[in-house]
Amino acid sequence: MAARVLNVNVGVLGHIDSGKTALARALSTTGSTAAFDRAPQSRARGITLDLGFSCLRTALPPQLGPGPGELQLTLVDCPGHASLIRTIIGGAQIIDLMMLVIDVTKGMQTQSAECLVIGQIACQKMVVVLNKIDLLPEGKRQSAIEKMTKKMQKTLENTKFSGCPIVAVAAKPGGPEAPESENPLGISELIEVLKSQAYLPSRDPSGHFLMAVDHCFSIKGQGTVMTGTILSGSVSLGDNVEIPALKVTKKVKSMQMFHTPVTYAMQGDRVGVCVTQFDPKLLERGLICTPDSLHTIHAAIISLKKIQYFRGALQTKAKFHITVGHETVMGRVMFFSPAPANFNEEIQENVFDFEKDYLYQEEYLSKDSVSSEENKENDQAGEIQLPKQQWALLEFEKPVTCPKLCLVIGSKLDTDIHANTCRLAFHGVLLQGMEDKNYTETFLPKLKVYKQKHKEGQVERVMDDYSVIGRSLFKKETNIQIFVGLKVKLSTGEDGIIDGGFGQSGKFKIRIPDGLKPETKMLLTAASKKKSKGGKGDMTKEDESSKNDSAQPVTISLIFKRYVFDTQKKMIQS
Numbered sequence: 001m002a003a004r005v006l007n008v009n010v011g012v013l014g015h016i017d018s019g020k021t022a023l024a025r026a027l028s029t030t031g032s033t034a035a036f037d038r039a040p041q042s043r044a045r046g047i048t049l050d051l052g053f054s055c056l057r058t059a060l061p062p063q064l065g066p067g068p069g070e071l072q073l074t075l076v077d078c079p080g081h082a083s084l085i086r087t088i089i090g091g092a093q094i095i096d097l098m099m100l101v102i103d104v105t106k107g108m109q110t111q112s113a114e115c116l117v118i119g120q121i122a123c124q125k126m127v128v129v130l131n132k133i134d135l136l137p138e139g140k141r142q143s144a145i146e147k148m149t150k151k152m153q154k155t156l157e158n159t160k161f162s163g164c165p166i167v168a169v170a171a172k173p174g175g176p177e178a179p180e181s182e183n184p185l186g187i188s189e190l191i192e193v194l195k196s197q198a199y200l201p202s203r204d205p206s207g208h209f210l211m212a213v214d215h216c217f218s219i220k221g222q223g224t225v226m227t228g229t230i231l232s233g234s235v236s237l238g239d240n241v242e243i244p245a246l247k248v249t250k251k252v253k254s255m256q257m258f259h260t261p262v263t264y265a266m267q268g269d270r271v272g273v274c275v276t277q278f279d280p281k282l283l284e285r286g287l288i289c290t291p292d293s294l295h296t297i298h299a300a301i302i303s304l305k306k307i308q309y310f311r312g313a314l315q316t317k318a319k320f321h322i323t324v325g326h327e328t329v330m331g332r333v334m335f336f337s338p339a340p341a342n343f344n345e346e347i348q349e350n351v352f353d354f355e356k357d358y359l360y361q362e363e364y365l366s367k368d369s370v371s372s373e374e375n376k377e378n379d380q381a382g383e384i385q386l387p388k389q390q391w392a393l394l395e396f397e398k399p400v401t402c403p404k405l406c407l408v409i410g411s412k413l414d415t416d417i418h419a420n421t422c423r424l425a426f427h428g429v430l431l432q433g434m435e436d437k438n439y440t441e442t443f444l445p446k447l448k449v450y451k452q453k454h455k456e457g458q459v460e461r462v463m464d465d466y467s468v469i470g471r472s473l474f475k476k477e478t479n480i481q482i483f484v485g486l487k488v489k490l491s492t493g494e495d496g497i498i499d500g501g502f503g504q505s506g507k508f509k510i511r512i513p514d515g516l517k518p519e520t521k522m523l524l525t526a527a528s529k530k531k532s533k534g535g536k537g538d539m540t541k542e543d544e545s546s547k548n549d550s551a552q553p554v555t556i557s558l559i560f561k562r563y564v565f566d567t568q569k570k571m572i573q574s
Contacts, residue, residue, distance in 0.1 A: 013115035014101030028054035209233035297433030304428030
């Protein structure tokens with residue numbers, strides 16, 4: 001029986017030019033097809049443009065179980081170039097353990113911070129690698145390394161990677177031009193640390209096969225090879241796989257893992273799948289899966305959290321770059337929360353309840369956001385109440401193909417690359433996709449998101465003990481008929497019902513079922529007398545002061561809610 005091989009995917013992330021590719025090369029023993037800057041434009045520019053993969057095999061460490069076996073660390077070299085952040089996000093979804101590479105002479109840089117954010121979203125464990133220690137003068141090297149180590153520990157204090165290992169290395173002493181004879185520093189110590197951090201990732205061969213393809217090329221006489229990492233399920237020789245973006249199904253002719261032929265591969269494995277009669281130019285990167293298991297969607301409901309380092313508000317109707325699965329498209333957002341009474345309710349994870357009512361929000365509610373009117377009313381304690389969970393409706397500019405419950409990241413990738421600011425705005429989970437192109441008619445009316453409406457007017461005069469005339473609640477051209485039967489409240493405490501229009505100028509009649517209180521009647525009678533007494537003449541100073549002394553006008557308050565996607569725009573009162 002062959003010794004078992006445990007595969008752990010290690011992401012190599014960091015700012016451009018921190019030496020990630022050199023580190024992956026120093027660590028690895030077997031390069032895969034995508035490894036070490038194979039792309040001609042990548043070599044010419046000396047930077048990684050796409051996910052590169054290579055692997056390192058070592059004896060299985062004791063914490064991973066008894067018996068002979070090998071630990072295969074698949075190194076995913078993610079590009080550090082800011083414009084390629086969408087590639088990194090794609091890579092981070094397949095990573096079990098992350099190496100954050102820091103240029104020891106520079107410390108944390110903009111993209112190192114973004115990589116850290118992605119790591120927090122998509123990864124469980126991290127090792128920090130301080131690279132390029134050969135650039136530090138030997139006499140001061142140790143103290144400079146200690147200083148940077150302390151700095152990094154401070155940076156990571158409030159993240160989930162607090163207390164993670166920090167290792168100092170020189171992956172390529174003397175820089176890229178130095179001869180190969182220069183031995184790297186600190187690599188064997190780093191390998192030991194990686195082995196100590198390796199864990200048995202939870203792998204599940206059941207469920208639909210889904211693989212993230214990051215390279216596609218043809219081999220003469222063999223067919224087209226798609227290399228990538230299996231995100232879920234498993235695949236065997238002879239299986240049919242679908243390329244959902246192209247709606248094409250192909251049969252698996254042969255498979256390899258790091259140049260070794262295999263007949264079976266499962267979740268977490270990095271594999272090359274060979275099919276025939278398929279033009280590799282059609283698929284640079286994307287997903288392949290069990291036929292008919294993925295859905296192409298035009299819009300989605302997601303649960304989300306704002307990324308704390310993103311500066312600025314997340315506003316409804318704003319556009320973001322949305323990374324879903326392995327695609328990045330532009331999308332417009334609409335934020336909503338539970339109704340205020342349910343802000344503290346425990347929400348079931350990864351499920352969206354269409355039976356409930358939700359409150360429309362102009363922006364994602366956070367400590368620094370301007371609270372909505374309704375929240376201000378709940379804000380007696382002086383603290384803005386924040387809901388335990390918030391959601392967003394995403395509407396994509398072009399359809400995306402993705403699995404259910406996949407990771408979603410919203411970013412502002414058009415922000416200036418050189419601005420020292422985090423461009424990742426929010427992350428979440430896709431709860432419900434909308435496959436119908438006409439989802440605005442077929443699907444959105446089921447989504448019960450409402451806006452709270454509050455109108456105010458004034459009582460103009462009393463008609464009798466049970467009715468008054470109101471004004472300033474509606475515009476002259478408003479069709480008052482649609483408001484008939486709605487409940488209103490007077491500032492003096494009486495409940496009323498809108499009975500119909502009165503004249504042509506937007507005035508209306510209110511019925512007070514329990515009758516006006518005597519003091520309200522006195523107040524209104526006094527006010528209307530004063531009005532008629534004042535006449536059209538100029539007010540004297542005396543009149544003015546008496547007017548200020550007199551009671552405030554009696555206001556009429558109309559509160560109702562309207563569902564955003566209700567085609568009939570009905571007004572609803574609880």
